Amino acid sequence: MEVYDGEFIAELETIARHIRLNSIKMIYKAGSGHPGGSLSCADILAALYFHIMKHDPKRPDWLDRDRFVLSKGHAAPALYAVLAEAGYFPIDELSSLRKMGSRLQGHPCMNKTPGVEMSTGSLGHGLAAGNGMALAAKLDRKLYRIYVLLGDGEMDVGETWEAAMLASHYKLDNVTAYIDRNKLQLDGPTEKIMSLEPLADKWKAFGWHVIEINGHNIQEIIHATNEAKGVKGRPTVVICHTIKGKGVSYMEGSLHFHGKAPNDQEYAQALKELGGAP
Amino acid sequence: MRWKMESQRKQYGKALVELGKERGDIVVLDADLSSSTRTADFAAAFPERFFNCGIAEQNMMDTAAGFAASGKTAFVSTFAVFGTGRCYDQIRQSIAYPKLNIKIVASHAGITVGGDGASHQIIEDIALMRVLPNMTVIVPVDSPETYRAVKTIAKTLGPCYVRIGRADVPTITDENAKFDINQAPVMRDGKDVTLIGCGIMVSKCLEAADELSKHGVDARVINLHTIKPMDEKTIVRAARETGCVVTAEEHSVMMGMGSAVAMVLVENFHVPMKRVGIPDVFGESGACDELMEKYGLTVDNIVEAAHDVLKRKK
Structure with a gap:
């Protein structure tokens, strides 16, 4: 297993911190949005866009690029933050989130935002869309890979499992799914609202290669993805154990900040904790 | 009856096979009804470009969206009752809203499904589809017009819904008639x-x-x-x-x-x-x-x- 040097990992961690910081800024300025699930997936996005994926912000429609689908579309702020950080559009534009005329819609819109591969927001669609891209890649004998980020709440959706079955049936080893397993959904803990466990066993039973990691550990995210690339004949799912609201103390593990913007005081504290200026 | 009775589905199958020969970007998806919708004809001719999704219409629509987002022209078929209401959210969110190049050709529409009864007789699909922004809605009049409509929409960018029936229907148009989306004959x-x-x-x-x-x-x-x-x-x-x-x-x-x-x-x-x-x-x-x-x-x-x-x- 490749060991990445501390400096490299630290750089990606800084990017993850920027994603968190900008997500909070955007949601505060918009007055609405979903901070909890944006913060929990920041490390996964940093690793994908700044190490794992083959992509070119100057050519968002480059045919051979890897594709990323944000199935949990409500984490749009985190996606926009990483796209801006990568150079798809100016960082300044982030403050237009959810405003009239903005390219940054409340949920991702592929026809408005450069770098967004699929319009999402209604839960449970992303994996199937990713499968379509993966089938197209195989048909065209292209080597690009498809990365799909799912929320654990999306495990409630029947279509997620239809897509899981299809990916396995068609042997889509070019698909890697990440589950942001932050264990909270809007109404409460996932195990209280709709039990998901044993989640890994379910995916195994559907024919997937399953890896479980700490979703806030960049090194583990990269290692899991490398392992997935080596798996032939079946798709891989990486169950990323995360903390909802990760990085802002009062948001961590809090249901309250699933879909609510921080107030002035909370905002000031979040900035302080994430090391940013307003 | 003064007209010949012919199958719209048969012409759909024929048009699809021709499209498959003419264009490499055509892919076809079905949900375990390919022998009824006649996408089976395409499947036999181009097995590598045919994708049976099983009885999972929601999944099929989103998979088609992924294909279309990758530059393919996706034809999606099943019975109209399953290809509209059952997967309305998928059509709305992933096909109509992003304006993807997907053609839903749904068969067995309307009351002429007959013996299957109300569960299968969709009488509200035109309503569901026409209210969606970006969606084109076509109801071919007969078998030759079904063929022409399918060939035409394959050349037209964007989402499209085509409604055809189960039963044979009177052929009232000429084989050489033109089909123009913008012109009601x-x-x-x-x-x-x-x-x-x-x-x-x-x-x-x-x-x-x-x-x-x-x-x-x-x-x-x-x-x-x-x-x-x-x-x-x-x-x-x-x-x-x-x-x-x-x-x-x-x-x-x-x-x-x-x-x-x-x-x-x-x-x-x-x-x-x-x-x-x-x-x-x-x-x-x-x-x-x-x-x-x-x-x-x-x-x-x-x-x-x-x-x-x-x-x-x-």
Whole structure:
């Protein structure tokens, strides 16, 4: 297993911190949005866009690029933050989130935002869309890979499992799914609202290669993805154990900040904790 | 019956195979009904470009979206009842909203499904599809027009819904006729009343026109094969020139083709009008003819409606 040097990992961690910081800024300025699930997936996005994926912000429609689908579309702020950080559009534009005329819609819109591969927001669609891209890649004998980020709440959706079955049936080893397993959904803990466990066993039973990691550990995210690339004949799912609201103390593990913007005081504290200026 | 009865599905299958030969970007998805929808013909000719998704229509629509986002033209088929209502969110979010190049060609629409009963007789699909922004809605009138419509939409970018039936339908168009999405063909000219039909009801409108002529009424008949975008010019001109309108559709009168025509006329040229269609009720099992009779889709129903609007005409 490749060991990445501390400096490299630290750089990606800084990017993850920027994603968190900008997500909070955007949601505060918009007055609405979903901070909890944006913060929990920041490390996964940093690793994908700044190490794992083959992509070119100057050519968002480059045919051979890897594709990323944000199935949990409500984490749009985190996606926009990483796209801006990568150079798809100016960082300044982030403050237009959810405003009239903005390219940054409340949920991702592929026809408005450069770098967004699929319009999402209604839960449970992303994996199937990713499968379509993966089938197209195989048909065209292209080597690009498809990365799909799912929320654990999306495990409630029947279509997620239809897509899981299809990916396995068609042997889509070019698909890697990440589950942001932050264990909270809007109404409460996932195990209280709709039990998901044993989640890994379910995916195994559907024919997937399953890896479980700490979703806030960049090194583990990269290692899991490398392992997935080596798996032939079946798709891989990486169950990323995360903390909802990760990085802002009062948001961590809090249901309250699933879909609510921080107030002035909370905002000031979040900035302080994430090391940013307003 | 003065017309030959032919299958729309067979022509769909034939058109798809030709498209498959002509273009490498065509992919076809079905949900375990390929032998009924006739996408099986494409599957036999191009197995590597055919994807059976099993009985999972929601998954099929989103998978098609992924294909379309990767530059493919995706044809998606199943029965109309499963290809619209069951996966409405997927069509809305992942096909219509992002304006992807996906053609939903749904068979077994309407009450003429027959014996399967109300669970399978979708009478609200035109309503569901026409209210979606970016969606084109086509109801081919017969077997040759099904072929032409499929070939045409393959060349037209964007989402499209095509509604075809299970039963064989009268062939009323010429094999060499043209199909233009923006043009509703006038099948018979007339000056007293306009009968606007779609799908199998156009042939009934033609029969009704013959019947009306016996009473000295000169009826114009329009084949409104494309409900959206609607050829408003032809509709408004007909209303202006004939002074009254009857619509006829194998669909609920709630928000189907007739309602769409009514909206156009109310805003442009208000004339007495009547909608022939299935009342606001579910269907039931039965033979096609029995069902058409019971649910008000006969030539007599159209003739009666024509007399009614003629009476109200100034």
